[in-house]
Amino acid sequence: MSVDTKLKLKLIKNMKTTSLLKALTVAALFTAVAAWNAAAADGAEVWAKNCASCHGKDGKGETKMGKKAGVKDYTDAKNNEAVTDEKFLKSIKEGVKDGNKEVMKSYAEKVTDEEAKAMLAYFRTLKK
Numbered sequence: 001m002s003v004d005t006k007l008k009l010k011l012i013k014n015m016k017t018t019s020l021l022k023a024l025t026v027a028a029l030f031t032a033v034a035a036w037n038a039a040a041a042d043g044a045e046v047w048a049k050n051c052a053s054c055h056g057k058d059g060k061g062e063t064k065m066g067k068k069a070g071v072k073d074y075t076d077a078k079n080n081e082a083v084t085d086e087k088f089l090k091s092i093k094e095g096v097k098d099g100n101k102e103v104m105k106s107y108a109e110k111v112t113d114e115e116a117k118a119m120l121a122y123f124r125t126l127k128k
């Protein structure tokens with residue numbers, strides 16, 4: 001190989017590394033932005049949209065549907081604390097059953113994991 005060819009090859013190699021680094025940086029930025037967006041999922045908003053019809057915006061469950069379904073008052077510390085983090089997330093994923101009867105459907109298709117976690121944080125703020 002001539003010195004010239006060697007030099008050219010080295011240049012190409014350098015260029016490749018540079019563009020790879022650029023691509024990686026862009027990819028990392030995208031990931032960071034996506035994670036930031038997810039972290040910013042608004043628990044109150046997701047709750048209001050999916051859960052408030054029964055549980056009420058305030059978690060008291062004093063809505064028409066809530067009363068009919070017999071939801072508990074989750075502003076009551078005793079009821080709120082009885083729902084562990086695990087239970088809360090599981091209820092969203094799998095729904096809630098009373099014996100064999102499904103009293104709350106699964107929201108696995110409608111709510112992302114990040115939104116579920118944001119709602120959990122919101123749920124805790126409802127406690128009086």
Ligand code: HEC
Nearest residue numbers: 050051053054069070071072083087088091096103104107
């Ligand atoms: C159609 C009415 C309805 C909707 C809408 C609804 N739920 Fe429920 N949910 C219930 C009923 C009924 C229960 C059982 C009684 C109770 O524990 O309050 C329940 C129970 C729960 C529990 C307690 C589960 C347990 O094991 O103690 C959690 C947590 C919960 N819901 C969260 C949510 C979240 C989050 C949403 C929205 C994504 C939601 N619910 C939407 C009716 C509903």
